[in-house]
Amino acid sequence: MTRTPRLHGVSHLQLHGRPVVLNTGFAYPAFMRRWPRYNAPLVELVNAVRARRGGPLTIVDVGAAIGDTVLLLAERAEASHDRFICIEPDPEFHSYLGRNLAHLTDVEILPTMLSDSEDVVPAPVRTHSGTASPQGATTVPALALDTVLRGQRVDVIKIDTDGFDGKVLAGSVDTLSRWSPAVIFEWHPILLATCGQDPERPFEVLTAAGYETFVWFTKHGDLSHVEHPHDPARTDLLRQMCIDDDGPEPDWHFDVVAVPPGLAAIVRDLAP
Template sequence: MLKNQIYRSVLKSVRRFGRHRFFHSPLVARLLWDTAPREALLLADCSSEIFVVAAGDPVIGQWLFKHREPYNFFKLHRVASLLSERHLTSLIDIGANIGTICIPAVKRGLFERAIAIEPEPLNYSLLRTNVEVNRVSAHITTHNIALGEKNDETLSFELSKINFGNHRVRYGSDVTDPGQETIEVPSQSLDRIAEGVDLGSALLWMDTQGFEGHVLAGGTRTLHRKPPLVMKFWPDGLSRSGGLERLRQALQVAGYTSFRDLNEPDDVFLPFSVDVLDVLAAQLRSGGGQTDLLLV
């Protein structure tokens, strides 16, 4: 009881300190970020959540600290609006990073529960910390693994030096930089992770830096239920990992019939097929680009 009282008191003080308007000044935030040692951990106090971030992460961590809003969470809000007629209660967050999607999804009431998958140890430790700090541990289950095509594999995982959200599985010829540090991470299939989840009320949210084809190839039973799926679509990364054809086959078998490009402003669903996916891949490759797709 005393421990809980101390915890609540400290947390309340931290939140009050972090919300002082002085610390929400963009200039002050930039100064604090730019002068922090790379190994430091910083506190980003958002409108509804607190996130502990690594000062060495110049993308997601820096965004959170300077903007005080979960990175890319607006896209989940948009998806929830597009799917408002469905009663979605569970989120499977594949490539959860430090929790900027799953934590506000639960804390702000968009979903009742979430499963968060994050293979990289530092990101995972911050994910666990942020789940605990935001008091959503009863509603979010975390796994320090990768998802892949098979159960109980060990995958080589390449660590980005410049973007902690850009770590990726090194598979076959998919080598971004032969000199980059790699670690070994355990993997399970999507089908195993999704066991016991009511897929009729679940949303799959996936960003695995070009490994999406392998993840979906390990989710045949899951995709048979055709839960709404949000995924990063990066044709070059998929091709390097040998996952583009796996992705095509998995989506064809799943039978998704409509999609929405979340990087486009309109909210009209368009007919989906693997032929449409091929056309979109050709368009993105011409500019070396990527996008986020919602499939239903």
């Protein structure tokens, strides 16, 4: 994947009602202004889980970047009293996390690189100013999410790792089986191919853990379709569309919600 030039420097602005510090060129604020439903599926998912499980929730944010996900949920999903476990291995992003989330009372911030087991994996590198992908020429140590969580209860897992989402899920089998958290992950065929990852792996892991329904959203947050059960043939057509850039614009990808066993009712909240 072609890397766009990085902008350098630090910016200060208001994000989701809070003053934040972030690297110049971090595109999230612009995306939120341009697409009104950007990241809305995550908010709706947390609200749906809270309505059925009660609160406070424990939310795992893999690929936490500068803390934008947590700030969004605190503002729009009344999650300021939830427990957050934020995982971000990029050193610069990690340095902003603590500053931007210091006002929240129950946040754990970890610099851990995740994989499907204790391993060494390609180091994360910037594909542009707003994200890092495990494509580096050097390697870094990694752990499984199950190891990091140590059996703790989890209600929601959000994963955005630019190509490693299947690896992270494969290292979460115990957590998925034990707690049946709702999962939202990025499905990005271009980055999956760049990172040498199987685009079917997230669905294989989740299906094996009892997840049967998948709600797909475009990268802008609009509902695409609902699968029950997962259909590999249809997904391969979507993969080819994304790879060929035949979608509405380049860099097309999806966010996918895996509906946990026992919470099928939340589909009505996500896809009314």
